[in-house]
Amino acid sequence: MFLGLCSFSRLVLWFAAFRKLLGHHGLASYKFLWCLCLLAVMSLPRQVWTLPYKIGVVGPWACDSLFSKALPEVAARLAIERINRDPSFDLSYSFEYVILNEDCQTSRAFSSFISHHQMASGFIGPTNPGYCEAASLLGNSWDKGIFSWSCVNYELDNKNSYPTFSRILPSPIRVLVTVMKYFQWAHAGVISSDEDIWVHTANRVASALRSHGLPVGVVLTTGQDSQSIRKALQRIHQADRIRIIIMCMHSALIGGETQMHLLECAHDLKMTDGTYVFVPYDALLYSLPYKHTPYQVLRNNPKLREAYDAVLTITVESQEKTFYQAFTEAAVRGEIPEKLEFDQVSPLFGTIYNSIYFIAKAMNNAMKENGQAGAASLVQHSRNMQFYGFNQLIRTDSNGNGISEYVILDTNWKEWELHSTYTVDMETELLRFGGTPIHFPGGRPPRADAKCWFAEGKICHGGIDPAFAMMVCLTLLIALLSINGFAYFIRRRINKIQLIKGPNRILLTLEDVMFINPHFGSKRGSRASVSFQITSEVQSGRSPRLSFSSGSLTPATYENSNIAIYEGDWVWLKKLPPGDFGDVKSIKSSASDVFEMMKDLHHENINPLLGFFYDSGMFAIVTEFCSRGSLEDILTNQDVKLDWMFKSSLLLDLIKGMKYLHHREFVHGRLKSRNCVVDGRFVLKVTDYGFNDILEMLRLSEEESSVEELLWTAPELLRVPRGSRLGSFAGDVYSFAIIMQEVMVRGTPFCMMDLPAQEIINRLKKPPPVYRPVVPPEHAPPECLQLMKQCWAEAAEQRPTFDEIFNQFKTFNKGKKTNIIDSMLRMLEQYSSNLEDLIRERTEELEIEKQKTEKLLTQMLPPSVAESLKKGCTVEPESFDLVTLYFSDIVGFTTISAMSEPIEVVDLLNDLYTLFDAIIGSHDVYKVETIGDAYMVASGLPKRNGSRHAAEIANMSLDILSSVGTFKMRHMPEVPVRIRIGLHSGPVVAGVVGLTMPRYCLFGDTVNTASRMESTGLRQRHRGDILADWEKRLHKAASCAPTSGQSWVGPWPATSGDCSLPKKKSRKAVGEKQAIRSKGLQDLNLLLVRQWKSSLQFNKLFYLGKKL
Template identity: 35%
Template sequence: MAIDLDNRFECMAHCLTLCSGSEPIGLLIPSTSTVPGLPSEATVSGALSQALANVSGSLQFNVSSKNTNCDEGTALNEAFGIKDSVQSFIGPVCEKAIRSIAMMAALWNKPVVTWTPIKEDADSFPTLIATLGTYEDIARNIATLLQCQGWKTIGIIHANTEIHRQMAVTTKSVLQDDDVTVKRVLPTNMTGDSMKSTLSSIKALVRIIVVLVPEMFLETFLTAVTSEGMNDGSYVFIHWKFSPALNQSSGLSVPHPKNTLQSLLQIGPFTVSQSSYDQFTSHNSLSQPASEFYAYLYDAVILYSHFVVLNNTNPLQLHQNLQRINYTGWTGHIRFNNSFATRAYRVSHYQQGNFSVVYELSSDQCVKTPTPMEWIGAGPPQDTPKCGFTGSSCKDNDDANERGAIIAGACIGGLLSVAAFILAFYLYRKMRFEKELMGMLWKVNENEIKLRNKQAAPKQQAGPHPTKKLVRMETRGTLGFGSSCSLDKNFLFAPIGNYKGSVVAVKSLQRRSIRLTRDVLRDLKTLRELHHDNLNQFVGANLEPENCYVLTMYCPKGSLQDILENDDIKLDWMFKMSFALDLARGMEFLHKSSLRSHGNLKSSNCVIDSRWVLKLTDYGAITTHPEEPTQEVGEHEFYTGLFWTAPELLRLQKIPRKGTQKGDVYSFGIILQEIFLRTTPYYFNVVSSPKEIIMRVRNHEVPPYRPHIPDDSNVPDKAVFLMRCCWHEHSESRPDFHSIRKRLIDINSGRKINIMDNMIQMLEAYSNNLEQLVTERTEELALEKQKTDRLLYNMLPPLVAEQLKRGESVQPECYDEVSIFFSDIVGFTTIANQSEPLQVVDLLNDLYTTFDEIIARHDVYKVETIGDAYMCVSGLPRRNGKKHSGEIANMALDLLNGVTNFKIRHLPGSKLQLRIGLHTGGCAAGVVGTAMPRYCLFGDTVNMASRMESTGKALHIHISAGMNSALKDLGWGFMTMERGIIDVKGKGLQKTYWLIGKTGYSKPLPQTMISLQEKWRQSQDTGRPCSPTESHISDRDHSDSMYGRAFRKTSIAISFLHSLSRDAQNSDSRSVSELSVQDLHLSCESLKDKRPSPVTLSPVQRSQSVGESKIRPMINNLTKNRKSRPELKSKSSTDSSSDESKDSDQSNSSKETPKKFAIPKIEIS
């Protein structure tokens, strides 16, 4: 198997290069460790090579090893570097690094095999395999040993390393959960002095000490124990040993007293002897001794090979396949619980000159081996000395007896005190109850009642119960005061008032006076103390003779009877179930209270508050029931009021004032019929007389006479069954209200049926829906805003667009240096004539889309397109230093390349020819207009760039001298060639250049550009500069262009002037001032067929010119009808005529020009 090692791991290369494999794994491990014995590359390299050599012959690993330095960040960085090239990871060895790698490996779907302890909460990482186990498993084995020996008070000493520090923290937590007191947890360095100091600090506090230090420092610790005198049999040191080797006293490098060794208990796998283990670890070929984790790395690699065979490296089946692994290795027999390996641990003790196993441990039990334990003294030491750690706990027996007597006396005195306190508290409660009972806190002062809407009440009929003082009332019927019986004429007008800031209903009682017996006082006190959401609060009462009334809280919705009879109120099933459940809750509470029952339950005694919650009223000691029809209560109303009375109560001579609980259940069944059918009781029965109905209910009819429920009532069968159970003939068969409430919930399928809760849920759902809609609309708005911004940024520069969006005015800005690009399509008119309008649009769209894609790769800004013209600029609006000329030149070359490959869809055989002009200079830029604003450039640089394009050639890049200088100064390797001096409209004669390419530019260019490049290279090879490729002044007299014609006429005029000067010398009869234009025209006619030689024009002082005022208008008339009027200034120093022309000009001037006469300066416009 081949192992790909980092250069920092050269020491491992020799032991791993013998392998070559196909299963790539990553090994994450520190190269070295600052604490000897802890896992690192230098202490476990032999284990890795041995494991790789012993895996199945059909399986090979390719190991890529990385140094983590036991650092979380380094480990993550190394893992990210190799995650795509490995199938799994082995390591790292530090807790934080393990958790981070396991988290990322779960995302990468790669197994992580760790061979050091880890916390149990790491089971959330689905691809983690912990072959050593957890810190909690180690702590539970220690706890098992302590429990086996009965030790409950301990101390912990641990090495100051990450692994041992975490072991100490976890052990303390687990032991405290097992009611073991951990008095002190002390760290120690791996030096003898530090260990002595730590033992000195802890020996006065505990006798049982758990020692968590690396195995190679155990002898240093035992030496410190001997030095501190803690080997007298009073102390026990429990050392956790990771190595599977069972110690031999002969193997200790330093001899220790027997007493010291007998004070030591070691916990570990102990699967092999020390000699066998030493032979196993001798393969570690590096400088440091083998770590005590050496065997765990070996077993981890072998276990992973089993996992690969079973799992085919599919992490999704990791836990399932781990359960199938049954492996016995150097560290014992290993099984897996989820991701964590479990193994059996043993306890060794020094016996008869050697260490022997005395206990077999698991996480919950310990098994004693046949080997007897030899302790110093009579047996194992106690965790707490009999007389304490300082001996101060031991006292004489007399003192103990005296203390016992004192304790007994104190206990007896305490019991008597408690009894006296209970008795006093009982008497106090009784006295306070009597005081409250006789204090009549329920009594109302009628002067504190302020009635609403003062108006006279209807005159009372002559009767025995006048209400003398309550004469101003508000007539609201039962809707205003639901606690009064709607069927009682005396109670139809219930006054409403304010009492101590609360709105109350005032109910007059039909009794002339009420005798305040102890039972009545107790009931009134109970009424005042009852509080429940479904009970209408009793406020108080006034029981003065001739003026008895009761105050209850006002419920504005009226009674349940009023709600059911009001057709304007729509009640769905949820409302009905809510009313029924509220009624059941209120009755359940009332039956459990000291009142025990209602006694007058009917729909008119159920009121509805403003939150649509049903509340019970008219219950308690002072409720009244008419015993027989009277003049005020007719027979019809009297018997109608008995519809809710149970049949067993109707059969009594006198109905009990408080009724019975089963009678309340019957009344509840009648109210259910009202609620579910929304009709009065017995509405669907054939008998219509209330008296006859009551008589039939009272009689023992078979079947019993009850309200009829139509088959088409749409009432659920469970609700009908509940009603019939409630009005069962035998009261014992009726359910209680606890069962009724559960049945109502079951009828509604367990859903909440509180009206307010459901309204709140509806509002919450509506609110959530609104929030979701707002979120969606906000996202859509943001998306549309992005689209709008993108469109705006395509129309205007982003900086300018942002200013306009903020409502700011865009100030014009001057730029010192920019480079401007103009292009045009040569022959576009011809192509347009051959195309349909839509085909022209498609052509330009395809072309400019190609251009836009190209300019996006350069630091340029597209200014505008007009027809077939295209304009770009670099250096604004974002300044880019001196790079603007190079950016615009690169773009121009790329555009020529793009045109070369461009295909016209409807004219596949035609090729587009692009003419390009470039110039560099300063300009101003700003936004023009408010409707469809445009970002425009202003200045002479724009005009010059446009002239470069218009005077250029197809498939050429025409640049100005300034642009050429900027490209040379930039030094990007652009190749330019002088074109020559041309006349530029508005600029005069200008030397211009061709941009023909760039060094290293590999994209194909037109053949014209390639030809110019070859010519340029030839000039570079010969060392001679290129001659101008073209001059508008050269051969101007042979040209048929606008300029050629103008120059031919100029030559004729000059020839005429030569002849004129000769005549002036020979004759004085005709002055130059008398020359006419006609003479000039005649001269032109005579010379028009001749080809005049090129003439060199010389400047002449104004004072030497003869007849200039006449000659200039004549010359100007030669071109007055020209649409284009180029201005040409000819100077001998700037002419670029051919050599032949120059020679001819010199000869003519020497022969024909007189000494005292010079040709005047001529300007043709």
Template identity: 55%
Template sequence: MQHIHLPFGGALWQLSSSPCCPVLRSRHSLSTLPFYSITLWIILGVLMCPCCVQCLIFKVGILGPWNCDPYYAKSLPAIASRLAVGRINEDFSLDLGCTMDFVILQEACETSKALTSFVQYENMVDAFVGPTNPGYCNAAALMGKNWDKSIFSWACINYELDRVQGYPTFARTLPSPTRVLFSVLRFFSLANIAIVSSNEDIWIDTAAKLASALRSQGLPVGIVVSMGNNDTMLEDTLLSIQNAGKIKVIIMCMHSALIGGEQQKSFLMKAYDMGLTKGQYVFIPYDTLLYSLPYTNTTYFPLQNNTKLRKAYDAVLTITIESDLMSFNEAYNMAKRFGELMVSQEPEQVSPLFGTIYNSLYLLAKSMHNARRAGKWFSGSNLASFTRNITFSGFNQNIRMDAQGNGQTDYVILDTDGWGSELYRCFYVKLSLDKVLFAGTYIHFPAGSPPPSDSSCWFDPNAICTGGVEITYVIISFLCVILSDLCRRRIQQIQLIKGPNRILLTLEDLTFINPQLSKRKITLEDLCDSKSYIEEKSTGERSRSVNSMATATHETSNVAVYEGDWVWLKKFKEGHFKEVKQSTTKIFTKMKDLRNENVNPFLGFFTDCEMFAIVTEHCSRGSLHDLLRNEDVKLDWMFKSSLLLDLIKGMKYLHHREFPHGRLKSHNCVVDGRFVLKITDYGYSEILETQKAPKETPPPEDLFWTAPELLRDPESPRKGTYKADVYSFAIILQEVVVRGTPYCMLGLSPEEIIRKVKKPPPMCRPTVAPDQAPLECIQLMKQCWSEQPDRRPPFDQIFDQNTERMLNTVNTASRMESTGLPYRIHVNISTVNILRSLNDGYKIEVRGKTELKGKGIEETYWLVGKSNFTKPLPKPPEIKPGHHSAQTPLRATTTDLAPISISQLKQWHS
């Protein structure tokens, strides 16, 4: 405000410095002024009346992150503003009394910096179109109130701004997005919402304000989360939504994939990979609510060029402003054709936010026109209040404001047809009628129908919603749930110690033995020579054990007899257990349910005499670690492949059951009497973690199988990760290939190896010569021990892509067995070549042509003996006519020769 001293009557007058709001004030009453002074001031007041004198230029600031966000820059704010201002100044239906001009104002992408820059724009403009960041809308509106400058914004979702008394200079240029979303969600009866944002401040703040606004409407917003900046964080985000429960709608606060938004594209594709786009959720993009997305005869290249994104987008419902005059592309091309837009960009290269900027400026001009006609100054509060009852033709749609200044512009719900790259209008959202109307095309839901509806009470402002159930029933149900849970826990406690499926075992259940180590080698981690006794029992089975075994106790032996079978006890160290926690018994139950031929079954948990141990089947061949170091066992590549295939199948099963191992190493892969590999020690680390057992630092040589990311993180979970298990498999693969300890070829100490693995570069890994294994095996090994966990293939992929050769061997052996004869070993030419290459004196006879299922007719052979093989062989029956392509082989006993199988071939070769 300027103070101007005038000599008339000694009065001090104030003249506003605003170009549009001249105001006269005097410190003296007019009655005290001389007549000529009064006359002069009357003339001056008439000249300064808004109908006679107006500002020369009314400048509008267009606020936005035009420099720091490339997707906002695609809206061409300067071009859109120039087009709107040019048309406004040439529109004879508008009586502004001045010329409108604009200036592009940069808004920082960080909310704090954006607010700082906004403060500096106070004296640069007469009104603002913006902000675009809801994070500082409240502060900007309060400053606008203090400056008496209008704030016209399409992006401020903050519901508090609707209070005219608190924010008199604020006006919305679009209907509130919350209002539009509420209408759509009410129509489909979907209330439970998750909101996901990208990582920029503008979208994080948008998500927070949207959640606040929806909650103010009574809707349950279950989770508000930022999606992170890598694949792991993205997966964690989707898992958190999955685990939240009841979520039906996922609102995505980020740039739309249809205009090139990479983060929404990644989000939808990851959701597709995780199976979350099959109809259980409805995905709604938020940013399309802010502009008019073209849809008539429009092909979206991001969908056309990406099959996965196109399939994922079938789960997306796109809500956007209706193009009731023409599409955005048509309006843009028309302006170019008339020479109003001198730009090279085609409409497909421009964000439809272009039209929103245009409409906001035109709404401001209409408000100025109404204020001038009412004889009001162009103050911020006046311009905000004169947005009521306005209707005009916007860039490509009709813009309507009601008597309260709320937008009534129509919206549409768009959807794909499930396989194409076009969007079709399915429903109108008529805000003036507060209805959603069918537009002629049905929505294509991936599951054939929308997710199950929520209770309608969520959308009733006068109801307290309990999900459609009376509060009395809720209380009764809650009490019933508590009672049933108590009963269930009691039943589980009884089942843990009694019955055929009991888990907690005591000395009454086990008979400890000292096996004859000279005949049955037991080489698992903790086994040592021991002398003990057997407690005599009255049962026949245990009496038989007493007669054949030396005595042992639970303190000196890890081997026992349980229900007639040998079992192995994996003991926990003292101090790890004082009592078995309830949460630990859940792990036992989960372990008990695991059933796979390549997973050593969990039989129970021994807890007696202050000793705690996991009880599993006893495998007489010891561990894979010991087998590889037993020079008496010959291991050719077929034998190794079979062992590795067992390991892959076992780990694949564990991971399918959501059971990471965490301690996978060759010591924890045991081999039974049939040379079948089984994985053991699973669940051990998870039990320690649940029991809160103190962490111990293992010796460096025990860390060879541990993934580098776990070595670097002392707080890493004990139960391990899926990717870390794949790394451990790679180290075991190296052991099997070279038949040596991990890193045995490097000549480094264990401490030095672990130090190098933890702190690359260079990356420290074992080296395997190309002639030691097939190239595919070496490539698989390198993939599995990749430094980046995301690059390690899951066991599903390892099994599908890398076991074809192994499976072919197994299938061939199965075919040979099914076409064999009793007491004869049936082999094909591949096996013959292998046996002859060994030069061990195998005796082979030609059988003749044999039809093998799936392989046609091949020459096959009988393996009839071996030089220097002294054990007695059963005499096979003579081949009768018609048995040349024999059927129905007999299973052999431990002393008979039967049609050959993989396990028997292992035994012969060993």
């Protein structure tokens, strides 16, 4: 516009000069002057007198090298120059371009797109399909056109909802569905690389295919490492009936490393033998060269060349010239810098070029039609267009969407060139044979699916009546909702009671704890002040411990002490910042989940949570008190001598504790050496975990941390507001690396750098260079130094997990335990001879093998029987007066076996009974045997457990029944597994039968009765009589009512008639004796039931009372 104003001013000056020169020479002179001005105006460039239309090219051009190889600026400049030179275009507009970088993360890409609002008149993009819908709605509100080649959602084709959106190419999903329909491949799997743009692309592709009614078995993401790729391919292989695998990542033919590794790994797993077809998704977005175009990546990599035989490449048809030929011609004409080689440019270059030409054609049509260039008008006038793009014919339908033709390219394992096999006509959505058949590995394509998947108006339901299936699903849904509602109500009631009452209460008050001030040290109530005796006791060789006399402790208040006594033990209170906590109910509703998670953490290297103190407006976390203080205290105490074995023992304890926390999906977020405490046995325990979560749940603002507190925080968290409070798994690994540095050099973090803490934090936030501590090599083994450097890597994804750290750390000590006792033994063993070392080594090996043998024997026979057999003794049969037996079998096992292969039946039984074996491990029961589909368990033998056998079997039976409800057969997951259960109590005789492969067998009517209970029972039901003996005992208890001064303490009276009482008495039982006298025999029964409520579950007592 400025140029236009300047030129207009010059014209005015010319006009005045000519007028003065000509003077009064008449009308002819004026006519001559006007003609001269008109010629001057016509000689000006078009940009001077036309309005500019700026096109924004949106894409992740800076995210990786392959996107940048599309050269969007070169492509846009070439298209704009050709358009502005083309006389066929309307002269009222001139085109300009601007390259707009799309953020690599979808969540931030949309916000960056919004910031580009004023930078362009129309947009080509977005390239990331994750926010196409939102971008199209914004384009409508801005009155700016959105022209995209990568958006997937079909709803964008609705011009009523998205009037300013248009597709430059046909929808990639339409092309895929057309090819899948032709070959009858319905079951698909989608796998993507771990870049965010491809992850969202894979999810959108899967959703679009499912909207067509096609089953997408799996949607997976993988990295470039072989282990991640192998796991993803194995999951695809295990999925049901997948025929086509869609690879959302850069094509291997243009340099995609992930796809290359994927196909090589698939070749190793025998997945390229014709079972699957692999389709590169990105080739749908551009025209991949194939005519007389050899690919060196196939020529130089024989494994990839063989694997590519299973790949079908679907790409835009390139007509007469390939992309490389068109690019070379442009370079020869000087339109492209000569330094650019065509084989170093991505074919996406041509798509960008075509998109700009698409907009120019649409605007030209709109200006010729009505002189308007609004966004909706551009989209409307992009209908039924046809023009030749960079190297292919571009066509649109009546809705303005692209209908360009595609071609299916194939190769075989001997060639490194692609050739055309079929043409995909997107106007008719049909395939035309090109004369060359597709070479499938194995000689034939993957097996076709049922035609009903592609038939309109039909539903593929696998032989199940849809109405029946819907009714079953609805019934199960109602039952599930009812069970969940009831369980939620019960849980809320239990949690409400457990919050402040009972032995498992969570909230503690001043009535539960007593604050104290031990009189030692200068720091009252600190962890450092309670570790003052370490020096003298370690140097003297004694096991350090703290001992205090009653006179050394004085009562304190919660304001001036962090140490208290709770249930006779010392505890430590971690106080939270002051705030408005409200009442107990408000605390429970906001942080109950965090409370329960922290309460359930139990590990020898995790400082256990005992509860939460809440009284007088103060809230604190109550944990065990560790007498050695923190790891920081030990490291700063120079009187404590620490060799490497001592240090490695502490580090290994820390690794095991953090490994346990991360397995429980618990981020620490505040890991420091002062948050690692050491108990009296020199076992390191992680504490202060969950502190950040509690602050978030209670909505408390943490007091401002000092700069020194941030030295353990990962750099990526320092750069994010409140990042140090949120934490991350990778951030915990970084903090562990800083603690390793502290332990190695026995100094503070970055102690060797001689810089103030604020300067260190600033350097950590703004690399390069990467700023880390420097540890001299003599302070630790080289492998430990290397592990430390891996843990503080700048890229969070490159840091190892604590599982990997644990495995590496074990190899440093060659599998030997690293604790303090072992260190002392090694100091003594250095005076032993080589012979003693050899004997000990052989003895250890013998002991290990002996333990293996004994473990195997005890898995086959009861421990007592195994001991007798090892001693060579005869195992005498043993009689048991009362045990409870469990029998179960699979309902319809014969039918399932008939419909299954033998190996599938074995897998079914192995999976099911492995599940049962895991359940019985938590109950006092003994697995007798499994025969076919029968499963037999007993309680009360070979180890007698008094009267608990019925409860143990009943609990186990309920757990097994519950687990069967979610069990799925691998080969028939749609068929539910149902079992029958039989239970019975009574006497049995047990003994070992046979000498060769001896078996522990049970004999008696009880066995037969329990078996009949099972065989005549109903599916998913228990049937049994385990309460008859309890009825006898209860009546016997009534006849043995205690006399004056007597009371029962212990188990129920036996049925043999013995009414003798135990020697011990309890005050509670004496009080109950007086109640028995006053209320009579009926009240005695109720009191006995109450006295045993802790031994039996509520459902069993309910049926017991009902039977009595």
